[in-house]
Amino acid sequence: MNSVLLECRDLVKVFxxxxxxxxxxxxxxxxxxxALLGENGAGKSTLIKxxxxxxxxxxxxxxxxxxxxxxxxxxxxxxxxxxxxHQERNLIPGFSVAENITLQKPPSRRGxxxxxxxxxxxxxxxxxxxxxxxxDRPVRELSVAQQQLVEIAKALYTExxxxxxxxxxxxxxxxETERLFEVIRRLAERGACVVFVSHxxxxxxxxxxxxxxxxxxxxxxxxxxxxxxSHDDIVSLMVGRAHAATELHPRPVDRSAAPALELDGxxxxxxxxxxxxAVRPGEIVxxxxxxxxxxxxxxxxxxxxxxxxxxxxxxHGRTARISSPRQALHEFGIGYVTENRKEEGVFLxxxxxxxxTVTVWRxxxxxxxxxxxxxxxxxxxxxxxxxxxxxxGLAQNAGELSGGNQQKVSLAKWLAADTRLLVIDExxxxxxxxxKRAFHELIWExxxxxxxxxxxxxxxxxxxxxxxxxxVMTDHRVRGEVDNDRDYDRMSGRIIRLIHDRDAVRS
Amino acid sequence: xxxLLDQQGRAAEVLRRFSRTTAAMLLLVVVAGSVALEVAxxxxxxxxxxxxxxxxxxxxxxxxxxxxxxxLCVGQLNLAVGALGGFTAxxxxxxxxxxxxxxxxxxxxxxxxxxxxGLVTGIVxxxxxxxxxxxxxxxxxxxxxxxxxxxxxxxxxxxxxxxRDLGTAAPLDTPLVFVTAxxxxxxxxxFMYRTVAGRRLLAAGGNPLAARLSGISTxxxxxxxxxxxxxxxxxAAVTATASLPGVNHSVGGDWLLPSFAAPIIGGVxxxxxxxxxFGTVLAAFxxxxxxxARAQFSLDPSWVNLLIGLVVLGTVAGGHLHQTRxxxxxxxxASPQPEGAR
Numbered sequence: 001m002n003s004v005l006l007e008c009r010d011l012v013k014v015f016x017x018x019x020x021x022x023x024x025x026x027x028x029x030x031x032x033x034x035a036l037l038g039e040n041g042a043g044k045s046t047l048i049k050x051x052x053x054x055x056x057x058x059x060x061x062x063x064x065x066x067x068x069x070x071x072x073x074x075x076x077x078x079x080x081x082x083x084x085x086h087q088e089r090n091l092i093p094g095f096s097v098a099e100n101i102t103l104q105k106p107p108s109r110r111g112x113x114x115x116x117x118x119x120x121x122x123x124x125x126x127x128x129x130x131x132x133x134x135x136d137r138p139v140r141e142l143s144v145a146q147q148q149l150v151e152i153a154k155a156l157y158t159e160x161x162x163x164x165x166x167x168x169x170x171x172x173x174x175x176e177t178e179r180l181f182e183v184i185r186r187l188a189e190r191g192a193c194v195v196f197v198s199h200x201x202x203x204x205x206x207x208x209x210x211x212x213x214x215x216x217x218x219x220x221x222x223x224x225x226x227x228x229x230s231h232d233d234i235v236s237l238m239v240g241r242a243h244a245a246t247e248l249h250p251r252p253v254d255r256s257a258a259p260a261l262e263l264d265g266x267x268x269x270x271x272x273x274x275x276x277x278a279v280r281p282g283e284i285v286x287x288x289x290x291x292x293x294x295x296x297x298x299x300x301x302x303x304x305x306x307x308x309x310x311x312x313x314x315x316h317g318r319t320a321r322i323s324s325p326r327q328a329l330h331e332f333g334i335g336y337v338t339e340n341r342k343e344e345g346v347f348l349x350x351x352x353x354x355x356x357t358v359t360v361w362r363x364x365x366x367x368x369x370x371x372x373x374x375x376x377x378x379x380x381x382x383x384x385x386x387x388x389x390x391x392x393g394l395a396q397n398a399g400e401l402s403g404g405n406q407q408k409v410s411l412a413k414w415l416a417a418d419t420r421l422l423v424i425d426e427x428x429x430x431x432x433x434x435x436k437r438a439f440h441e442l443i444w445e446x447x448x449x450x451x452x453x454x455x456x457x458x459x460x461x462x463x464x465x466x467x468x469x470x471x472v473m474t475d476h477r478v479r480g481e482v483d484n485d486r487d488y489d490r491m492s493g494r495i496i497r498l499i500h501d502r503d504a505v506r507s
Numbered sequence: 508x509x510x511l512l513d514q515q516g517r518a519a520e521v522l523r524r525f526s527r528t529t530a531a532m533l534l535l536v537v538v539a540g541s542v543a544l545e546v547a548x549x550x551x552x553x554x555x556x557x558x559x560x561x562x563x564x565x566x567x568x569x570x571x572x573x574x575x576x577x578x579l580c581v582g583q584l585n586l587a588v589g590a591l592g593g594f595t596a597x598x599x600x601x602x603x604x605x606x607x608x609x610x611x612x613x614x615x616x617x618x619x620x621x622x623x624x625g626l627v628t629g630i631v632x633x634x635x636x637x638x639x640x641x642x643x644x645x646x647x648x649x650x651x652x653x654x655x656x657x658x659x660x661x662x663x664x665x666x667x668x669x670x671r672d673l674g675t676a677a678p679l680d681t682p683l684v685f686v687t688a689x690x691x692x693x694x695x696x697x698f699m700y701r702t703v704a705g706r707r708l709l710a711a712g713g714n715p716l717a718a719r720l721s722g723i724s725t726x727x728x729x730x731x732x733x734x735x736x737x738x739x740x741x742x743a744a745v746t747a748t749a750s751l752p753g754v755n756h757s758v759g760g761d762w763l764l765p766s767f768a769a770p771i772i773g774g775v776x777x778x779x780x781x782x783x784x785f786g787t788v789l790a791a792f793x794x795x796x797x798x799x800a801r802a803q804f805s806l807d808p809s810w811v812n813l814l815i816g817l818v819v820l821g822t823v824a825g826g827h828l829h830q831t832r833x834x835x836x837x838x839x840x841a842s843p844q845p846e847g848a849r
Contacts, residue, residue, distance in 0.1 A: 305719075329722035336720055344720050347713045349780055358710055358721045361703040369702040413721060 003030050005065060005193050006051070006082065006162050012059030013046050018403060018431060020046040021057070022217035028162055028193040033184055035204040035226065036197045038214035039238055039290075039458050044197055047214065048164055052084045053077035078104065083160030085151040087167045091139045098122035098135035101154045125153040128190070129183050145176035152183060163187060164195045169203055170292070181207045199290050201231060213237045235496050239460040248444045253283050253468050258317055260421050260452035261334075266311035268301040270294065272476045275311070279421070279452045284443065286467030286484070287456045288495060294476035295456045296339055299423050303328045303336060315421065329359060332421070335414030339425040339456070341403070345410030348399030352391055353380040355398045355409050359417035383412040387442060404435035411442075422446065425456040440465055464491045472498040529774030529822070533789035540796040548803055555680040561799055563677070563750060566684040568791035570743035571762050572769025573695055574736045576787050578639075579770055580699070581712040581725075581732040582779025586643040587628070588740055588766040590650035593759025595621045595744035597657045600754040603666035610667035617748070618741040624650070625737020629730035639729075655756050664753030674749025684746040689788070691742055695735075696784040708732055713780025768794055768815055772822045793818065 006028045013021040021043050028034055038044050049055040051062075053071035062069050064080055071077045077084075091100045098118045099106070107117040122135045131149045139147060148168060155163050165184070169177045184194050184207055196208055204211070205226065213221040213234065220237050221229075259278035266275040272294055279285045287295045300306050302313055304322040313320045315332040328334040338344035346355050357364065357376050364379065365371050380394055389408045391401065398409055407427060414422060424443065428436040443466055447453050457463055463470050464486060472479045472495055480498045484491060544552040551557060571588050578585040599617035602608040608616070624646065632642045676683045699705035711718040711728035719725055743762075748754055771777070772793065773786030797814045800806075 303720075324724065325720050326722040326724055338717075338720055343714075344716045347710055347717055347780070349713050350709065354706060354710070358706070358718075358723070361706055365703045369704055370697075371701060371703060371706070373701075 003065070004028070005030050007063045007066075008051070008060060010060040011047070011050060011057050011062075013043075013050060013055055014058050015403075019217050021050065021060075024060070024214065024217070024219045025222045026212055026219065027223040028195065029210070029223075030161070030191045030193055031188050032210050033188050033194045033196055033208045034223070035208035035211040036195050036214070037201075037204065037211065037234065037238055042214040042238075043217040044214055045166075046217075048084065048166060048197070051077070051162075051164065052082060078158050078160070081159060081161040082164070083155030083158060083162070084164040085148065085155065085166065085168060087170060089144070089147050089151070091147055091150060091154075093140035094138065096136050096138055097126075097133055097142075097150055097153075100139050100150055101125055101135075101157050103154065104158055121157060122153070125156045128156060128186075129153055130186060131183070143176075145172050145180070148172070148180070149183065152187075156187075160192070162193050162195065164197070166197045167199070168196070169198060169200065177203065199292060201234060204234075205231070215239075231500070232496060235499075236492065239492060248441065248465065251282075251444065251448050254280065257281050259314070260316055261454065262312075262314040263302070264312045264314070266298075266302075266313060267309045268298065269307035269309055270297045270301060270476070272298055272301070275473075275478055277471050277478065277481075279454050281452050282447055282450045283469070284447045284453045284455055284467050286463040286470040287454060287473060288458070288460070288463050288467075288470050289473035290458060290499070293473045295473055296425055298473075298476075299336060299425065299454070299456065303334065329417060329419070333417075333419045334421045334423065335359075335417060335419035337407075337411050337414060337422065337424045337427065339429070341406045341410050346398040346406050349397055351395045352384070352389075352398055352401070352409060353377055353394040356380040356383055356412045356416055359413045379416055380412075383415055386415075387412055388438060404431035404439070407431065407439070408442075415446075419451075421452050421454075423454045423456070426458065427455075428457075428459065428462060436462075460492050460495065461488065463495075464488050470495065474499055528786075529772075529783065530786045530789060533773065533786060533793060537789055537792050537796065540793065540800070544796065544800060544803060547800075552799070552803070559677045559680045559682055561795065562680075562685040563675075563682040564798075565791060565795045566682070566688040566746050566750070567743055567762070568765050568769055568794060569688040569788050570691060570739055570746065571766040572773070572787045572791050573692060573784070574739035574743065575766040576770040576773075576775050576782055576784070577695070577708075577732050577739065578736045579712075579775050579777060580779060580782045581708055581728050582715070583632070583639040583729060583732060584643065585628075585733065585736050585740075585766075586640065586763065587624075587647040587650055588736075589759040589762030590647040590654065591621055591624055591737065591740045591759070592744045592747065592762055593756070594650040594654040594657070595741050596748045596751075596754045596758045597654050597663065597756070599745060599748045600663040600666055601657050603670075604663045610670040613667075614670070614745050617745055618738065621741025621744060622734055622738040625740070626730065626734040628737070629733030632733070633726040633729050639733075654759070658754070658756050660756065662753040662755040666748075670749050674746065674751075682750070684750050687742065687746055691739065692784050692788050695739070699782050699784065704731065709780055709782065764812075765791070765794060765815075768819050771819055774822075 004027055008024065008026050011021045011024040012019065024043065024047055026047070036044055036047070046055065050057050051071070053074045053076050056072065062071065069080060071080065092103070095103070101122040102118050107114045107121070119135045126133050126135065129149060129152060131153065133146060133149070139150060142150065152163065168180060172180060184196065187194050196204065198204055208226050210223055211221060211226045211229065211234065212219055212223055215238065257280045259280050261279040263275050263277050267273050275298060277285065289295050297306060301308055302322065304324040304327060313322070315334065320332055322328045322332065325336065342348065347358070353376055357379055360379065361371050364375050377394055384391060384394070387408045389405050389412065391405065398406060401409065427439050427443070431439070440462070443453060443455070455467060464484060467484050469481055470484055470491070471481045482491065482494050541552070571592065574588055575585055595617045598620060599613045602613040602616060603610060628642060628646050631637070632639050673683055699709065707718070707723050708728050708731060710721070711723055711725045715725045747758060751758070769787045769790040770783070772790035774783040775781055775787065794815050798811055801808065801811050
């Protein structure tokens with residue numbers, strides 16, 4: 001049995017409005033490759049941030065080689081021996097490979113950087129990884145995969161014994177991925193522990209030996225040998241059976257009605273091929289898939305933020321060639337509640353009233369484009385009450401609200417505009433259970449009133465609760481469609497099979 | 508009775524909020540500075556003629572500060588403020604003095620030209636996707652050349668007496684050029700805070716991605732901001748032409764830095780999405796006070812730039828500290844009660 005490097009117990013991290021970590025345990029042993037799995041919002045990134053000293057935990061303990069340890073800053077984490085390679089590259093493009101590798105602790109003589117003494121340790125790190133790269137090459141000339149290897153070499157240089165790799169294969173080709181796996185195995189042989197975060201289960205099974213699964217901020221499977229679990233086990237642990245479909249009163253859907261949105265053999269410049277689906281008035285159609293399946297990108301292409309290269313989009317029976325979200329809203333009445341509310345959904349430094357009425361200023365405006373303040377407030381107030389948004393006052397800035405309430409504000413602006421088709425993208429990521437429940441009821445009510453809704457979600461329970469039909473997407477393609485009978489076990493089984501069939505085809 | 512109490516409560520709340528703003532701090536500086544100068548000058552600072560001169564030279568800093576503010580609010584900047592102002596002033600002067608064009612027409616041509624240059628700048632930025640810094644740097648250089656081409660080394664004067672009279676008129680010791688600047692500020696404030704177009708500018712500057720997804724064309728907002736910036740520079744140029752003894756190649760040469768100083772001291776975020784019309788006007792006032800103090804104490808002119816520089820640094824650093832403190836107190840208030848508990 002190998003020695004334990006880092007162990008954490010009962011980690012808790014609370015953000016306003018949500019318990020991002022709610023009792024997470026993890027044991028990282030020397031010489032192992034440890035998979036860290038979980039859906040979006042399960043707490044993986046928060047856990048990584050706690051382990052690398054970015055966030056201080058609100059509860060729980062951390063121990064390094066059996067000794068209690070506190071990681072108060074990323075520098076302390078590095079000194080302890082924990083390195084991380086983030087999804088986004090963190091290299092300095094104008095510097096050479098050697099300069100980047102030795103960046104945190106450049107060899108120096110009398111306060112001046114010693115360039116001659118830099119090449120040797122950098123080259124040593126690269127050789128140890130079995131990577132053939134000239135240390136004097138500027139990083140900007142390197143491919144994404146090579147840059148990633150430089151980042152790993154950088155972690156090696158600082159003598160990291162625990163190395164966290166966050167979605168390292170997201171932008172790698174199969175050959176590059178295989179080379180990365182060799183490097184990972186080599187690191188483990190040297191006695192390091194590599195933590196591998198990925199959504200691609202086949203890769204996890206190819207390279208990892210231990211697994212931890214997070215769900216809703218809890219570790220539902222803790223540092224367990226991967227060989228004891230099947231593919232299906234892991235997926236059901238990730239998506240969870242515990243809080244299965246909540247009951248909502250029955251809602252009739254007219255399947256014979258003309259579709260409000262129809263995609264017919266659509267292909268996009270973003271790589272989507274042959275996508276067909278339809279959403280009818282009063283119907284909630286779920287678009288399910290794991291992260292990276294291309295669901296948000298598909299919607300953005302339909303809204304004119306990407307290029308559609310083939311096929312046809314019809315909205316309310318009319319052929320729609322939409323070139324901007326502006327046109328989508330004003331001509332076709334399409335609203336899009338975005339996934340990243342802080343970046344794309346709300347104006348954090350603007351008052352709530354403006355955030356809600358941004359879509360209807362033109363309609364409210366009087367002569368010379370002046371917007372009457374009273375009418376604007378009334379419009380916003382009505383929606384604040386209807387959606388139960390908790391605010392101190394309409395003049396409060398949206399940035400001061402909790403995540404759930406921000407999400408409601410970003411939904412409210414589309415309701416203000418009387419949209420005739422609504423796309424809702426991951427509505428409940430990072431919101432607590434009560435707000436989630438309220439959101440589900442809200443979406444349900446909107447559909448009940450006849451609004452066609454396309455719902456994107458990676459939360460299978462949410463899909464089974466809300467959707468009338470579920471379209472399953474992987475790899476920018478539609479893999480199939482299931483009628484939802486709201487039986488969670490049966491639905492999750494069928495959906496997971498649809499996702500797996502494609503894995504079988506690929507491997 | 509309760510409504511009266513309500514009103515008092517609301518007024519107190521408004522006052523409390525205002526007391527924390529940059530504008531409140533600047534107002535304090537303006538009052539304290541004026542009083543100090545009044546005392547130091549043994550009562551001559553607040554007399555009619557000196558007030559008139561003070562306000563006369565306040566018009567330009569206010570207008571160019573507003574012109575820069577409009578560009579900043581969409582996350583852009585306008586380096587051509589001074590060059591465009593100088594070029595427009597010279598164009599107006601030359602049209603009147605050399606070509607005998609009536610003042611009304613010359614002024615209109617000046618305003619239209621400045622607006623058109625702003626419009627073209629905006630279109631170039633949007634069409635080429637080149638950074639606004641570089642584009643306005645280029646227009647600045649082009650306009651400096653054009654200004655020199657127009658007037659060379661001579662000073663154009665002796666144009667339209669009517670315009671000059673208007674430029675120096677000061678009923679009740681309030682110069683008309685200052686009134687023009689204040690009216691422009693008022694109109695701009697109403698435009699930015701109350702109209703659809705103004706709000707779209709702020710939305711696009713605050714969060715371009717969210718604005719696009721909410722059906723706002725960010726490209727149009729950038730073009731509009733530069734056009735408006737050009738128009739305001741045009742107004743500044745016309746007031747300068749009217750109030751200066753003559754125009755030459757040096758007009759506008761010292762406008763660029765004050766155009767940034769006023770909005771930055773006034774509380775405008777360099778990242779876009781915020782404006783402060785009142786703050787910008789007050790900040791222009793403060794920089795003018797520093798200038799007046801120099802004259803009062805016969806200090807070396809270099810002191811003015813030094814002081815303005817220090818004030819800019821001080822307000823930016825102070826504002827940053829204030830924000831950090833606010834953020835900290837907000838998060839410590841928010842964290843003990845997660846949403847579900849409320």
